[in-house]
Amino acid sequence: MSVDWNAFTPATALAGGALVGIAAAVFALFNGRIAGISGVLGGLLRPAKGDLGWRVAFVLGLVAAPLAYAAFAAVPEPRIDAGWGDLVIAGLLVGVGTRYGSGCTSGHGVCGLSRLSPRSLAATAAFMGAGFATVFVVRHLIAA
Amino acid sequence: MPILTSLLAGLVFGIGLILSGMADPAKVLGFLDLAGRWDPSLALVMAGAVGVGLLAFAIARRRRASFLGLPMRLPTARHIDGRLVGGSVMFGIGWGLAGFCPGPALVALGMGQVKAAIFVGAMLAGMGVFELLERRAASSAAKA
Numbered sequence: 001m002s003v004d005w006n007a008f009t010p011a012t013a014l015a016g017g018a019l020v021g022i023a024a025a026v027f028a029l030f031n032g033r034i035a036g037i038s039g040v041l042g043g044l045l046r047p048a049k050g051d052l053g054w055r056v057a058f059v060l061g062l063v064a065a066p067l068a069y070a071a072f073a074a075v076p077e078p079r080i081d082a083g084w085g086d087l088v089i090a091g092l093l094v095g096v097g098t099r100y101g102s103g104c105t106s107g108h109g110v111c112g113l114s115r116l117s118p119r120s121l122a123a124t125a126a127f128m129g130a131g132f133a134t135v136f137v138v139r140h141l142i143a144a
Numbered sequence: 145m146p147i148l149t150s151l152l153a154g155l156v157f158g159i160g161l162i163l164s165g166m167a168d169p170a171k172v173l174g175f176l177d178l179a180g181r182w183d184p185s186l187a188l189v190m191a192g193a194v195g196v197g198l199l200a201f202a203i204a205r206r207r208r209a210s211f212l213g214l215p216m217r218l219p220t221a222r223h224i225d226g227r228l229v230g231g232s233v234m235f236g237i238g239w240g241l242a243g244f245c246p247g248p249a250l251v252a253l254g255m256g257q258v259k260a261a262i263f264v265g266a267m268l269a270g271m272g273v274f275e276l277l278e279r280r281a282a283s284s285a286a287k288a
Contacts, residue, residue, distance in 0.1 A: 004181035007174055009165055013185040014187075016164025017192025023157035024193065025200030030149040031208035033217050035157060037246040042271045054150040060248060061154020063254035068155055069162045071272040076162070078252050080171035080259040082242040091249075092239030095270020098246060101231025102221075105245040108232070109190060114197025115205070115218070118254025122224045123232040135176040138241065 024111050027058075036107020037062070038098035101127070145212055156252045164189040167251040169243025176240055 026142060027035040040058050043051060066075045082090065083115065098104040100125055108127070112120020158167075165171040166189055174183035207216055239245050244252070244263050250258035 001178055001182055002185050004174065007171070007181070007183040010188050013164050013188035014192040016162070016166065017189035018196050019156055019160030019228050020189070020229065021160075021193040021196025021200070021255050023153045023155075023160060024197050026149060026156065027153040028200055028204040028210075028218070029207075030211050030214075031146050031153070032204075032212075032214045034219060035153055038271075041246060041250075041268070042274070045268075045271055045275050046150045047272065048224035049187070053147045057147045057151040058154040059250060061151045061156075062158040062250040063159020065155055065162060065251050066167075066211060066254045069159050075255060076165070076168065077210050078168040078255065078257060078260075080243070080252070080257060081170060081173075082259070084259075084262060086241050087244075087259055087263045088266045090238040091266025092270040092273075093234050093241070094244070094246065094249075094263075095267040095272075096274050097234030097236070097238060097270075098230045099231065099271050099274035101235055102228060104235060104247075105239075109200070110193045110197055110218075113190070113194050115201045116198075117219070117222070117256075119219075119222055119224055119228065123228055126229045126232035127236035127239060130233040131176045131240040132178055134237045134240025135173055136179055139177055140179050144188075 020106075020110060021114070024106070024114070028111070034107055034111045036103045036111060038094075038104040039102070039107055042099050047079075146214060149212065157247065158254070160193075161248050161251050164192075167248045167255070169248070169252075171243075172245075172248070173240075173243040176243075 024035040027033055040055050044055050069075050103123060104119065108120040108123040113124060161167045165185055171183060172186060175186035188228065204216065204218060210216060244264055246267065249260050249263050253264050
């Protein structure tokens with residue numbers, strides 16, 4: 001392993017992470033809920049009574065974030081290398097997987113680890129491990 | 145009021161993802177590529193988020209109602225089963241293929257990225273498949 005020190009951005013990573021934590025804190029303390037994106041989004045496909053408003057609001061907040069960010073600084077352009085076919089397969093896997101696994105990077109990773117939940121730790125280890133393995137296979141076995 | 149705090153939470157969450165670099169799939173894949181030139185930034189995003197989250201959930205755990213008087217709906221499940229691990233592995237494979245998890249994909253959608261729209265469309269389809277399979281399983285269980 002070699003660390004790419006030029007790509008490493010410790011200050012903005014920590015500050016951005018703290019903002020994510022603050023958002024999860026607001027949602028837990030004011031709404032009494034877990035800020036898990038896959039759960040918030042997936043629940044829209046099976047809306048319970050009185051459930052639609054806050055779910056749509058949370059998703060709208062995420063989608064509108066670049067607009068709000070642009071008021072303070074230039075929004076960095078993301079680089080999406082995956083082709084259309086890979087994006088469709090990846091999207092399907094993420095959609096089905098996060099629902100069966102009851103969470104994603106936010107619900108299990110951020111909120112679950114903050115709650116010291118063994119269940120979320122197991123889920124986080126599983127998706128992180130699978131992510132590491134997939135990138136290894138794609139970049140170092142298939143591409144090599 | 146819960147809709148407003150939900151919108152705010154989504155907005156701050158998204159701004160945090162942009163600032164941290166996690167809305168950029170190339171940067172996420174740089175973290176998942178342990179055998180390549182590794183970018184450790186994502187680890188610090190998690191550290192920043194969980195650092196704030198630990199404090200927030202320590203407070204949330206002690207409360208019976210949220211600051212807005214809503215019931216606390218924090219997870220109580222503790223079991224680790226095949227559904228949790230299998231779903232999480234599926235999610236991790238998709239995450240490693242495209243570099244997108246649900247939150248950053250919605251933020252990149254808000255940047256007007258066509259590829260993010262394709263991913264989000266496929267992810268919603270995957271969540272829809274989950275709903276159909278769950279309903280089918282529930283109705284066959286009811287018949288049995």
